[in-house]
Amino acid sequence: MNQLTVPRRSEARKPGRERIWPTLSSLLRLLIATQLAFNVGFYAVLPFLAGHLGGAIGLAGWLVGLVLGLRTFSQQGLFVVGGALVDRYGVRPVVLAGCVLRIAGFCWLGYAERTWSVIAAVLLIGFAAALFSPAVESEVLRQAVSREEAGGGPRTGVLALFSMAGQAGAFVGPLIGALLLTVDFRTVCLAGAVVFVCVLAGHVWLLPQRIPGRTRVRGPGAVRALLRNRRFLALCCAYGTYLLAYNQFYLALPAEVARVWGSQAPLAWLFALSSLMVVTVQLPVTRWAADRFDLRRSMAAGLLLITVGFGVVAVARPAGWTGAGGLLPAVGFVALLTLGQMLVAPAARAWVPDLADAGRLGLYTGALSSMSGLIVLAGSAASGYLLDAGLPPAVPWLVLAAFPAAAVMLLPRDPSRLEKSS
Template sequence: MFREVRGLPAYLRLLVGTQLAFNVGFFAVLPYLAQHLGTALGMAGWAVGFVLGLRTFSQQGLFVVGGALTDRYGPRPVVLVGCVLRIAGFGWLAFAEETATVVGAVLLIGFAAALFSPAVESETAREAVRFEAATGTPRAQVLAVFSAAGQAGAFLGPLLGSLLLGAGFRAVCLAGAAVFVAVLAGHWRLMPAREGAHEREHRRGGVRALLAGPGFAVVCLAYGSYLVAYNQLYLSLPAEVERATGSQAALGWLFALSSLLVVSVQLPVTRWAGRRLGLRTALVSGLCVVGAGFLGVAASVPLRLTGAAGLLPGAFLVVAVTLGQMLLVPAARALVPDLVDDRHLGLAMGALSSVSGLVVLVGSSATGTLTAGGGVVLWSVLAAVPLAGALLARCLRHGERATG
């Protein structure tokens, strides 16, 4: 990955490094939040779940706000404000001891990401298109470097947090804040000021522009079907691991396997897909691979495997979902600039996350009713979700582009 990063222009290297730093700072804190809330602060289990759900809502649900502000004012001020809010949120969380103050800190942390993430993602997509035009390097390859950097941060962040956890959760939060202080300083110095794409226009028509052609909505729904499936790594997979081994201790190893796969294999997979597959085909193929992972678990149910052998279906699922992710995530993000007007790219990247998050909320609620029962029915239904997304993605027309 480092060789590919060195080959990028300076601004793209900044954006890739930003994604790495964002995730290091965030994942240094997040894995230890639930235990802190339940053990140190004595919050009930339902309250812990509620707080974590608020964080997700304030982040994913409001991505569209950050995207719209990026289009309006340009990426630099949105990223800088987001970093300031994340620093304040982590600092607040470090000293929060009451439920109300914890909720406030968590909402601030989530909203900060809703600002800076769409800004950075839309800038990366825009610069990847320019780099492709200038050098012929496929934009999906650049976006794959961006995704791999994020996964590397998700892998390194918990390690940083675990090293500091002996000094207490407060030290972990302050370390996360320190990472964002460094990000803020770097972007204050290095991120160019650029006028918003429609700073002088009235704030209307953006949503209508996104919905004018069906292509963007198709990508959102297909991407949402993947996220519904990916979310099962946190819902259905833990139950399967506990059934097979009697505990969830092996989950950490499975998640580490996923992160290491992305860091080590993402770029070769994307290069191969760039030579062999178009963006639409990569999106469809990735969804099919994800679906195959769930079908593999469904096929193993009658065998009633336990112990180490019982972990094999779960490991197969993690590998399949991760490989599918490597194909479809860069492809979905690379398709967006072709499906929307460049003036609304920030709004589009935010809407991709927000609409997909809504699909996850509805889809996970529906599939969650089957989780307790488990069995072939559960895993077959879960396989059907990404496969339906693949069928939908096939409706994308080759070469479809935004107009107006």
């Protein structure tokens, strides 16, 4: 089933402690820099969208929520479509098309004043990401596996660097957006569009017309085969459950911070802590895990750390602490959640090539995001109800802790990367 031969871990790990960036191919460097640029442009706009919709546009709160939900669906839900297009047409045309649509979407959003126009622009922005993100991610995965086969180190190291670039972009983008917002929201949108114009120009110039080793595939039955791939579906369920737990960063954590502090003012510092941890610690954590765990055990360890993070708040919650002392459990939750993310996310992505059908890496990469997004969509409503249900203080957090713990049991058995050096 897997189109790529996986080397013994003892062979793949030898160069693992060298600096990764200087050893990467020019294509991998371009793709990782692309992830950084994508997130700078995107997060320069996204954090300020809800305020613009409710303020300048004057949309009702429910309609703002609907627009944001449609953006998520048009992006995450359609990743599988983008992935299938990559398998059929190649990386370059899909990435370039996505950049063009993102530029058009940002420009449109900057000038949109009516509800239908705003919705159309947001859908276009989301669909653009559904094109270029699976293209970039699947090619990074393929290149990381090829590099591993050549003895260049574990694939998880490349994926960790990819995650760090995305996190750095997500950190820098809002700072740029906040600065430009002193002018107006239109300026923010146009600046985001300029970022993608630069990305488009760079890829027209640097991205190869044909990438060696990548074959285009056609023919029916790929989706049916995916849906019969039980091990891949198990990975999707486990990864989706992890994302549902991670989504509490934006649902349960703000409610807890507001309870102990009286406002959500410290939330920005907790988000910054998470970003700083990923940027500074991701690579050492990934190397440490590669020396000790196969992919399944790495994911399991990360999920258990996240479980403990929820448990920290659950244990402290009945005491009713407030003020600075009351924030300590929240800080522990953020730290453990972020450490868990560092173990789970690279390992889950690295596992996909071992489970994908030949030539269908784009489809499987997109499907992982789309299926996981559906789990988050369904579970988030249940999580919100749980937090508002008036249960005893510890109960919601204990229930939330059960999700990542259960995800350990969902992980597929007998991964192909079980061999360890003696």
